[in-house]
Amino acid sequence: MKIKTQSKKVNRAWLNDHVNDPYVKLAQKEGYRARAAYKLKEIDENLGLVKPGQLVVDLGAAPGAWSQYLRRKLAPGGAAAGELKGTILALDILAMEPVEGVTFLQGDFREPEVLARLEQLLAGRKADVVVSDMAPNLSGIDSADTARISHLVELALAFSMGHLRPEGALVAKVFHGGGYSELVKLFKETFRIVKPLKPKASRDKSSETFLVGVGLKSPRP
Numbered sequence: 189m190k191i192k193t194q195s196k197k198v199n200r201a202w203l204n205d206h207v208n209d210p211y212v213k214l215a216q217k218e219g220y221r222a223r224a225a226y227k228l229k230e231i232d233e234n235l236g237l238v239k240p241g242q243l244v245v246d247l248g249a250a251p252g253a254w255s256q257y258l259r260r261k262l263a264p265g266g267a268a269a270g271e272l273k274g275t276i277l278a279l280d281i282l283a284m285e286p287v288e289g290v291t292f293l294q295g296d297f298r299e300p301e302v303l304a305r306l307e308q309l310l311a312g313r314k315a316d317v318v319v320s321d322m323a324p325n326l327s328g329i330d331s332a333d334t335a336r337i338s339h340l341v342e343l344a345l346a347f348s349m350g351h352l353r354p355e356g357a358l359v360a361k362v363f364h365g366g367g368y369s370e371l372v373k374l375f376k377e378t379f380r381i382v383k384p385l386k387p388k389a390s391r392d393k394s395s396e397t398f399l400v401g402v403g404l405k406s407p408r409p
Contacts, residue, residue, distance in 0.1 A: 211389045215253070219268060221285075222253035226389035228319060228359070229257055231398060234385065237317050237357045238262070240273040245306075245315045245351070246290075247297060247344055248322030248361075249278035255287045258319070263289075277309050297322065297343060307351070314353040320344040320360040334366040341371050341399075345378055349404065357402045364395040375401045 211223035220226075232238050238261045246255050255278045260266045262274035272289040279293045279302070286292065291309060295302030322344065324336035341360050348358040358379070362371050375382045379401030386397045 220253045220256055221251045223389055224321065225253035225257045227387040227398070228254050228321075230387040230389060231359055231385055231400060232257075232261065235357070235383070235400060235402070237359070237400075237402075239316075240264075242316035243275040243277070243310075243313055244317045244319065245310075245347075246276060246278040247318065247320040247347075248280055248340075249292065250280035250282040250284040252278070252284050252287050252290075254319055254321055255284075255290045255292075259287055259289055275313075277306065279306055297340070303347070310351060314356070315348075315351050316353055316356050318344065318348045318352060318356070318358045320358070323361060337363055338367045338371060342374065345374055345401075348401070349378060349406075352404055354404050355402070356404065357400060359398055359400050362397055362399050364397060371399065375399050378405060379403055380405055 209223060211226050215221070215223045215225060238244060238258060240262050242262065244258050244262070246258060249255050255276060256268065258276050259272065260268055262276065263270065263272050269288050276290045277293070278284065278287070278290050279295065279297060281294070281296045283294055284292050293302070293306055293309065295305065297303065320341070322340045324333070324340060341362055344358060344360050348356070352358065362368060372382065372384065380403035381401070383400045384397055385400060390396050
């Protein structure tokens, strides 16, 4: 019974924090599906990654907040609907409500056939930016969770090596802890510029951070 009581307290505390979270309120006000939009917004504003006319790939897109931000960034005047100057391809294992102008593919990025379908949508074009908010369901077992997280980041890196323009950028969610230093090493082996960033919209208690790589060192033809 103590466990259940503690769980209820934790849930109440989380709900209270969530309801009073300024980024949650801002997302509701500005029409974003999740507060996560402000993580990508801060990263982009710091580094100037997303520009009209680009092709952007959004991995782990559901519920769609990052795609919404990208859509507004590629639209004249930052509009959430209407004209779009660029292309956004989004993918997630979960279903996602449509975002106007965004081509969504539902499937597991770890499966070769899903990757092949995404490559078909690219139609030989190279992406300017790849953003990955992919994260596995965590088990609480550190070694297993570290391996799952690292695997998804490594897949995003491999995809970027094959499908980014030479001056392109990858933004990937990672977690501090086991495996983090190895992922930083992989980024540094892949990109000329590597920056770790923890946006203000990432909760203080979270070990979540983002690695940004810009400019492939050895792009594939």
